[in-house]
Amino acid sequence: MHKTEYKTLQEAVYHQTLDNGLTVYIVHKPDFRQTYASFTTQYGSVDREFVVASRGERVVVPDGIAHFLEHKMFEEEHGDVFQDFARYGAQANAFTTYDTTTYLFSSTANVRENLMTLLDFVQRPYFTDENVEKEKGIIGQEIAMYDEMPNWRCHSNFLRGLYGDHPMGIDIAGTLSSIQKIRKEDLYDCYETFYHPSNMVLFVVGPEIPERVISWVAENQAKKNYTLQKPVQRFLPSVPAQPREQRVESELTMAQPRVLFGFKETWQSPDAKERQLRETAMEVWMESLLGRGSPLYHALMDEGLTDAGFGSDYELTPWYGHSQMGGNSNRPDELVERVLSALNQYGKEGLAQEDFERVRKKAMGRFFSLLDSPQGIAYVYTAQKLRGIDVFTALDVLERMTIDHVMNALRSHVNEEQLTVSLVRPKQPRELVAGKGGTLQ
């Protein structure tokens, strides 16, 4: 087992790759009560075209199938997996992203039993025609619920604008009609291809001794007779160079318009460290220009252009990247104009040394709250690691950061040809949905 120490953080990550290819990471938190474990496959909603590992056939599967599979893993021949976790007092869950599916639990007792339950249920598929049909009603309501959430709708339209009919532009859960096409045979194809241990990562954080955790996991895996599998062959269409639509609008029952806008990234690097530096530089300028300590953030609110929920974010992976900014606004187009002109001005004038230092200090301090959250560590560490980045080096990256990095990132990113604006407007007159006032007779 390999141990990487981070002196400033006073943390260590233990790491081992097992014989069957499963990668295991452990962070020891002796003072914490809980053990939090996540079991992640590098398989998400974008993986709709691939070669089925067992028979070498290239297939295209319906949208939303990775998420559907995540739901169906919780059903076993003997019943519901939630019952197995409940028996040992654990809290279990799962989630699907564009490029991963993660199963997890947290528990304060019976850690070994719960860890075995996690490994075993994810490594034992059980799909029948009947249980697949049954799930369509449940997921249909999940899709219906998200569909009426303004934040979700606005974000989902934003990605559709940026990526069009590329899988990045399609909702993770698919659509009501795409999930109707899913059959148990499709689920088995996906399962056999993507759930091989060599395509998966186990992350455990908690008070258990790392050596002990590794031996439990190794013993469990050794019993399962996995044969080695070649890396998955997937066919992901290349991401369009420019946004497919620069403006996407829709309507929902809500009180106030909501707008999200941002730029599709053109910068890319095969070097993970370079990407990490870029991501950090982007976060620094976004914070200094749009964060709670910036004059612009308060000006936007004072002028009635948005509210305290206005925020910004940037994401960069080896194959896509974009920034996003926005929030609620009664004058969304004015808000976008205002921020764009501030971005241009800022690009010309540059960042003041004093602001840079303040924002850098803030980013350093904020990083520590991540280390106090077992769930946060598991999620961020795994997600970044799968993209080649070690998140525990974040402080070193901040130390190395210069104003030039920040301004170069800003100037090369902000380009109106790469801009997409997603706007969701209220469907009905405001008085119908306004607060009812003090009289509740």
Added chain:
Amino acid sequence: MNATFQSSSHGRLHVHTLQTKKYKTATLWLVLERPLSADDVTEVALLPRILLRGTERYKTPEALMQAFDALYGAGISGVAGKHGDLQTVEFHVQFADETYLPGHPRVLDEVVQLLADVFLRPAAESERFNETGVEVEKDLHRQRIENLVNDKAAYAGDRTLALMCKEEPFGVPRMGYADRVGSITPAGLYKKYREILRDATVHLYAVGNFTKEHFDSVALRAFASLTEMRSAAVETDVFMSSSNPAPKAAVTIVEQMDVQQGVLCVGLRSSVFYKDDMYPALLVYNGILGGFPHSKLFVNVREKASLAYYASSRMFGLKGVLLIQSGIQIDHYEQAKAIILEQIRAMETEITEEERSFTIQGLINQYLLSDDQPLTDAMMDVYARMGGKKRSVDALIEAVQAVTIQDVQAVARTIWVDTIYFLRDEEGKRHA
């Protein structure tokens, strides 16, 4: 369990310190407790926003936020909370432990000073808050209330509780009323602020790698004016009312909106409150009914009937109220309602040993997990004052463990359905 808070009282300021090396950040929580009332809820809910707009030292919102940023990103938030029939005004601050920062800068002392400035020395002139600032925050607050409709499930839950408890403080919305925002004035709001400060008992909780002696000395200096302030009125803790209205036939309310998915809510009342011996059994009751994925609602509404993605219940322990919620296809209303009511009936007679033990283990796990949150014991302390009984996490675990099926059934017999609420589409409305 962790070491518990060490407390000391100074005038109307109560300081509670928990020294620990467990976390890499430190946490401060300032809490002020008062009765919840429709008369001033809107003003009080707006107040934390105004106080965060500037202090005597840092007069503008950005200057104040920059001061926090400069302390390695110390983050402050302020809200008005609702707990049963009571209201809180709260400020929460989290910042990095000095030990881990380059050069070990002194952060704690200045953070405490800033928090005290926000609370005790806001930017104000001639007994009034800044007029422009108040107008901006009023618009934002009105909009925030109106935006509650955006989250359909949360909105439906709030409506159910408001309709169900319209005669009780608990029915008052946490953020107040949109149509009462307009009448708030800079002078009136300042007056309300002084009035709250004059009458309030303030609890300051601190968790981090510092000693009680050090924290006390810093806090007493920063909050000195509060330790000197003594009100003429005798200091009393505000207790919860601990009765619910008499049982009556369930009321069904249907509200229409242009939505695709329906939200079905069922409001239940019990005669069991936080201070009661049967409270642990009420916790188990809620857990078996709808607190977990192994619970009756999840299993029967979602897993067996495939009617919903979520079907759960949660309880408001200080109020003896439970709320069931499920998002369903609109034409499945009757079917879903029948299954939910059947689960409530089954709580009186059909509880298995497995349901009991899974739920108890699930609850214990939740309590132990909460031990990894710095403010859990502080929350229990607030609830002890509000609910009229001191309960520790350890004592709750022990009490929950002892709950029998008979205990849960006894609780079930005290529970009645008060309100059935359905948020649905506008079918039929336009032609009516």
